[in-house]
Structure formats: structure tokens, C-alpha cells
Amino acid sequence: MDTKGVGIATPRDIRLRPGSDELWVALEENDSMLIISLDSDNSVAEAEELHDILGYHYMDQVSSLAFSDDGAWFGTCQESNNNYNDMSWDGNGFMGPSLWKTVDYTKVNQNNGMWGSEDGVSKYGSHYDMNHEAPYCVGIEWWENNRYFAIDGSGDFDSNFMMFDFMEDHGAGGNDHSDAVVWRYEGESFTRVDRVSSHMRIATNGWLYIADTGANRVVRFQVGSGSTGSNVPYDQWPENLGAYKYVRQAVFETVVSDFTEPSAIAMVGDSHFIVGSHNSGLIALYDLDGNLVEMWSDFDSQGLQSVLIHNDIIYAVNSVENTITARSFTCDVDTEPETPTDVDHGEDSVADFHPCWQYTTEKKCGNKGGDACAWNVETEICDIVGAVGMCYNVPKVECKAMDDATCVYDKPTKHCFPPPATPCWYPKKKYCKKAGYCLWDEDTEVCNEQDCTLMTKKGDCGQLDACKWNNNKKICKVASN
DSSP: OOOOTOOOOOOEEEEEEEEEEEEEEEEETTTTTHHHHHHHTOOOEEEEOOTTHHHHHTTTTEEEEEEOSSSSSEEEEOOOOOOTTOOOOOOOOOBEEEEEEEEEEEETSSOOOOOOOTTTOOOOOOEEEOOOOTTTOOOOEETTTTTEEEESSSOSSOOEEEEEEEESSSOOOOOOOTEEEEEEEEEOOOOOOOOOOOOOOEEETSEEEEGGGTEEEEEEETOOOEEEEEEOOGGGGSOOOOOOEEEESEEEEEEESSSSSSEEEEEEEETEEEEEEEOOOOOOETTTTOOOOEEEEEEEOOTTTEEEETEEEEEEEEETTTTEEEEEEEEEETTSSSSSSSEOSSSSOEEEEGGGGGOSSSHHHHHHHHEEEETTTTTTEEEOSSSSOOOOOOOOHHHHSSTTTTTTTEEEEEEEEEEOOSTTTTHHHHHHSTTTTEEETTTTTEEEEOOOOOOHHHHTTTTTTTTEEHHHHHHEEEEOO
């Protein structure tokens, strides 16, 4: 994705600021935010990285962010033990979520020195509040007013799912946190994986969906459930607070199990959600009860941290590759698919997928992709427009039983596709290498057909029209005209 020359330094989260076309990306490495403004056609109008003068504390190694419903405020979580970017020191644990006002983030208290004050009033950067009960915080979501849910990743408490109510903020740069209310929920815990966010997103059905990264599952929490109980022992309070309590009998349910390193979570309309794996880049679509609808193993690669759906585009940030990618994701209310492989997003809406990305040139995209695909000049990728993928997600056995002119089962990607334009169409090296009949050219980064005489397996030899298998000699040779 074009960021107008602005670098992407370890992105951990991507969110849309409500009421705008601004994408906000949390950059862990720089303790900063990248703001990308989109034009009406979803192209990038401008991009700017913003860094608060005290970001090395209030946004140190930021892992996640969440906006209030009107976009006027946002909270951040920091996967830090508060070492003020001093890598020789482990930190003092005085860390947790921060509160910011969108309009003046990095715009106030930037010229008062690192820890400046005026007339005895602190001017500590542009933050509006902070609490310090959640070191190594890896996920945050807004609830209501100044309330946010967050995950304490320190391992100091079994009850590490939390609610922070900043109550009345202390103003830009202040330092009075004494009115805040903090809750720790009993009965459930979440396992942090170092440098991997455990994102959470709230659904319109009143449940909060949480990626439990280290436990390879997705948990949902019924927002508002539970009742406050005993106080957290006072010797475990890192600061004076209005209240610091445990919450009992809250409702948690595991809705997805055996999903390796879930990190990304995104809601799809009112009835589905997407989960993305940091380990592999795989993403999967589920209904709100955790029933699998569809899965895409080729979406991204290791390092996927967060996804966002906006204007029929799914954006993804990858902290290993330091990239932001954009791919079409269409929910077309006017299209009624003729195949059971399409994804229903509600009574009137279906999501249509077509493997347009197999067409590696603009000409092939137009000729082979038809109305389903369009060439993206910026990314040089053949993207989905909105037509139905007739073979997508058909089970392996059923796909193999179909007419090869309609659908074929592709072993390298383990997907059912329409017949590809060329046998070695793979745009990624990992798939090209898995195809025994293809050879990846490191110089041109193109997947080419393998030399017939170098293939030793009958199945690979039969994939290329130019080759023919000799059953007697058990060799692959060039087919005669």
C-alpha cells in the first residue's frame, strides 16, 4: 500500500477513525501512529506519522488502539514494562492503557521539555490519562464513555482481562489518576505471545470477541456480565485509584478452538467476524457462534497482526514484513450466487470471492477475470470486483469429482479453483516451490514451468501440456507434436 514515502515500522494494529476515511496504524517500533487519509476511490490521499514527545512512555511499544464511537477519543495499549526505551533495563512495570484526544494528539505540550510543567501543573505531552495496572498490554477495545477493555500481559495475575474507566480525564499532559476505576475479571485468563497483539472487537450482539493468542483460541465475553467483588489487595496497587476490584461470574465462552496464534479480529457486518493467524497469515470467517464459514490460507504470511474491513476492502498489517496490504472484500447485496460456496453475511447480503489474483498480467485479468476482476494499477494485482467464485471453498473430494473445465483442485494452495490461465500461475514463491512442475526464478520473481526432463513424478509431469510421462522408462520427457 502506498504510504507516500512514510515508513512502516512494526505495525501492530489498524483501525478506522469513526466518521472519517482515516486509517490509523499503531507503529510499535516508533511509539507512534501512522494516519492514512483515503480519497473517495480508496486511494491514498496523504499519509503522516505522528509521534508524541513522551511517546516513549505513554505509547511505548504500542500494540493496539481503539476509538470511542464518535472518533473524538482513542485509547492505546503498550506491550512494554516501562523501560523508557532503555534496552539495558527491564523496566519498572508502571505501565498500562493511555487515553488520547484525536484532535490534538501530538499537537499540545510538545515544547515544554521531556517532562515539562507550567505553574506547578504538569505538561506531559498530549496524553489525557493513563493507568498503570497492565504492563505488556496486548489488546484494547472501547466500551462506553471513558471505559476500555484491555489485556494485562505481564503474567502477574491469573485474572488478566480488565476494564479501565478513566472517569474524568486529567486534561492534556496531566498526572492525576486517582479517580479511575479498574476491574479484573475472575474466571478467565489470556496468554500473551511476545510481540503479538491479542486484538478484541465488540459486536452489535453485545459480545466482545477476543483473540487468545497463546492458547490458540477465540473467546467471547458478554459485555456487562458479572458483579464487582473484593478489592485487589492494596499492596498490589501501583497508584492511587478510585477503585480496584475483582469482578465475579462474568460470562466467557470459547467460540473458536485450535486456531494457531490468532491475533487479528474484525467484525463483518452484524453477523460474522474474521480471525487472522500471526503464525501463518491464514484468515477465517466465522458466524458469531464460532461456526466456520470460509478460510483463506493464502491471504498473508507470518507476521499478520491486524485486519480492518472498510469500503469493500480488507486491510492487513504485517509486523514481520512491515507492510500494509489491501485486497477486495465484497459484500454484494444485489448478487444471488448460484453456488453453495458463497458466504452469507445476513438476510440480504453475501460475500463473493473469486481467485482473481491468479491472473498475473493486466491483459489476463481483463480477458480471464471477466466482470469479477479488475487490474489494480497501484498494487499491480488482479483484484476482485464483486462476481461469484464458483469453485471457492468446494471440498477437495467434490472438487476432484468435478469437470476439469469447471473446477480443479490445486495441491500447492489446497484450494478448489477455476482452471488457471497457466499451470505455473503462482504469484508467491512458497506455492511455486510446492508445485513440482514449476520453478521459481529468483531474478525475475516469476514462477515458470519446470523442464520436463527434471521431473521425476508422473503426477507433476502430467500437469504440463509440453511434457509426457513414459510408463516403461518411468521418466518425464518432452511431448512430441
